[in-house]
Amino acid sequence: MPAPVLAAVVAHLERESRLGGYEAADAASEQVARTYVSVAELIGARPRNVAVVENATAAFALALSAFDFQRGDLILTSRNDYVSNQIMYLSLARRLGVEMVRAEDLPEGGVDPASLRALIQRRRPRLVAVTHVPTNSGLVQPVEAVGEICEAAGVPYLIDACQSVGQIPLDVGRLKCDFLSATARKFLRGPRGVGFLYVSDRMLATGAQPLLVDMRGAEWTAADEYTLVDGARRFENWEFAYAQHLGLGEAAGYALRVDVAEGGRRASELAAHARERLGGADGVRVLDRGPSLCAIVTAEVAKCDARAVVAMLRGRGINTSASLRGYALLDMDAKQAASAVRLSPHYYNTQKEVDAAVDAIAEIARSGCAG
Ligand SMILES: Cc1ncc(COP(=O)(O)O)c(C=O)c1O
Helix, strand or coil, X not given: CCHHHHHHHHHHHHHHHHHCHHHHHHHCHHHHHHHHHHHHHHHCCCHHHEEEECCHHHHHHHHHCCCCCCCCCEEEECCCCCHHHHHHHHHHHHHHCCEEEECCECCCCCECHHHHHHHHHHHCCCEEEXXXXXXXXCECCCHHHHHHHHHHHCCCEEEECCCCCXXXXXXXXXXXXXXXXXXXXXXXXXXXXXXEEEECHHHHHCCCXXXXXXXXXXXXXXXXXXXXXXXXXXXXXXXXXXXXXHHHHHHHHHHHHHCHHHHHHHXXXXXXXXXXXXHCCCCEEECCCCCCECCCEEEEXXXXXXXXHHHHHHHCCCCCXXXXXXXXXXXXXHCCCCEEEEXXXXXXXXXXXXXXXHHHXXXXXXXXXXX
């Protein structure tokens, strides 16, 4: 987290300790309102279309819960959709008899818009859901092309932008999506435990609401009646981690000041540099595939479990993470990779740091994982 983000979170916790939760929230009400403005600006939306929720997973689940799926309804998705999203589709299939179909990938990787279009025409899905950038690779899926297709066909469209927000400029108008879910804690450089959901005017006008709406999302107007609140806030629930909320707002404002396009370009250049150098190291296999790649670099180190590599790198002060087969079953099996080390350079990293990480990985590979 950048210093102003951390300061916003800590200041609010201190406020809560002094004033108590309710008065602290009242005292911070202007900042709370600013969070919606900054997040909206970040994605080209209006504040009324933004709901602040616990995390990207919650945002995605809330969006799914807005559909009254019936047995036989189809959810059309991609092979690279995030693991938790895939499990949610499977859970809907198990519980409600919903059918889930994954569009074909392009030969070079990422969902094939033509396959998706053909499936939409043939099968009329209730919903199309696509993950912009998966958790386990630098692939950028063609979410804008998918948006064109969905809009032309009049099919609701949900984007998981968890890994793209903060590194790739997002504009919901161009993406033509009805829902977009995201988190604060990744390339946006916000705190953990907070995320947001964009809901389009079109979707709000249909009366869309989460399956279980609460007293924040609706007003109890008569014994057997409730009225939904006007905007996307009907997707929120009453209790908030206000410190995190303010951290999200500060992170969004910070990203706007840095400029996501500018910062993302630099992060992608660092990633491309890492990929090129890792590709030349013995025993290291770069796993990222796709016509468009971003600032996530994944590599398999021969004979090494990625968790062991991550631990060895951590010992050298290098922060990476491990992607396991179950995080992206279809993609990892297609690549015949059991696990991958994930490097996510951001604009504040230096090429020297990236080189140090690559050298360390190459050395671990040479040593046969002995560190
Ligand atoms: C593509 C993608 N979607 C969703 C999530 C879940 O995000 P959160 O932990 O904020 O729920 C992740 C987390 O890694 C992710 O990579």
